[in-house]
Amino acid sequence: MTRPLAGLLVNGLLLGGAMTTVLPLIWMVSVSLMSPGEASTFPPPLLPVRATLANYRELFAHVGMGRYLLNSAALAVSVTLVSLSFNVAAGYAFAKLRFAGRDRIFKVLVGALMIPAQVAMVPLYLLLKHLGLVNTYGGVIVPAMASIFGIFLVRQYTLSVPDELIEAARIDGANEFRIFRSVIVPVLRPIVVTLAMFTALGTWNDFMWPLIVLNDSELYTLPVALASLSREHVQDNELMMASAVLTTLPVLVVFLVLQRHYVEGITVGSVTG
């Protein structure tokens, strides 16, 4: 094959792929701006005849979307803040501090990565019910306060930090907590940003556990609310698309701004050590 022809083929295939991934998302935004019933015609319209925000107004005024947005944001922020402090501290210790049984515990943790979270769900539900956390924000936050994956990610990254950096601080007389705060955390910044993003997006997008543990619609996160709405409003394409926009646009924007960190996290996390 000649070079220009091969170039055309490669770029043409990529363009086709990119259209397949992106057009449904753009179409979602377009339909969300249509008036009720407009999308249910043949052939399916690409653009609204006259763009309107009526669906969004309806969602906030009558469907309680503001509440769901707030729930999702509150949960994503609190899970991220708490789990970040726990995971970063533990990941650092597993990489750089010495304590009895360290390597054996780490091995058990990595082995447990194979166990799907759903195996724990039924007893976890009973445990949280016992603690009075079912049907509260706590039911989502408490089990997510630490994660094996997070510890693993931080440990892998911390291994590359030179020991001399820590030794030098120790010789200067800094105690372990000070070293962590003023020497380690600044060096770990890139992986902290990555893990924060993973955790926040993961919490925002999570579906099965919030569906199980949150029964009161006042507490629903966006995905749970959207799943329940889409069962009631099967015919309201435009309204459902507006809800889908509100649910997924925030994560897409965060991703576009910080995508370098996200992509790095995938490659660090996939190098098992």
Add this chain to the structure above:
Amino acid sequence: MRTIGPAWCFVAPALLVIAAFFFLPVLAALALSLTDFDIYALADFRNLRLVGFRNYVQLLQTPLFWQAVGNTLYFVVVGVPLSIAVSFGAALLLHSRLVKFPAFFRTALFAPVVTTLVAVAVIWRYLFHPHYGWLNYALGRVGIPPIDWLGDPHWAMPAIIVFAVWKNFGYNMIILLAGLQSIPDQLYEAARIDGASRWRQLRHVTLPLLVPIVTMVSILTIAGYFQLFAEPYVMTQGGPLQSTLSVLYFMYEEGFKWWNLGSASAVAFVLFLFIFCVTAVPRWLARRESAA
């Protein structure tokens, strides 16, 4: 490094959370699966009885459970190879030196991975719509009669597989792309000097070097695809005629709709066993690879 007490202050909070809210429930699930824990036991623990393996025996005699197993295997056996093939193809294209806007294409192809599953499932429900969906419109243009994608038991699972591949392939694409980029140029150069064609370079240089990464990607993807739940929950509610009911969906209904928590725990363990057995071969390969 030396022995330091404060180390425990760093690991204890995380380890306590993981022990209490993951390891303890996993062990409890095993115990629970040997009991008849149901809605009566939920009200009063004294109604709880040990029943040995009765939950497992009963499951094996439940046709609906076998259907869920069959559907999930269908999803895994077709979905995983398709998903990895698409990821690999996309990674190869992105790795080509002829790409005009690599960063743009990478971001665009990866975008579905970060979207909210429930939200994009809602979009695809409309793309699959028998009358107003884009898919049938496009097929109609080339003369193919409309298909009731999510309403026909033969097409519902293929439709969900198409959707799952669209949503997930970008993740493995990034990992495989990193693998491609880590292969030194000298190897290709040496192959070229030996007169190897592009195709033979791919077969004899690229593929063998990617085996460890592909193995790891397969393990993760198989484990992930076995956990099918939200897609059928949103798009088909397990139907039509239970054709998209997955093992996890079955567990969810058994546990949190009918409150047969003992039986649901047994389902969870069977699912774990499936994942464990199916990934045994690639895990064995991966261990052999890292030992060599």
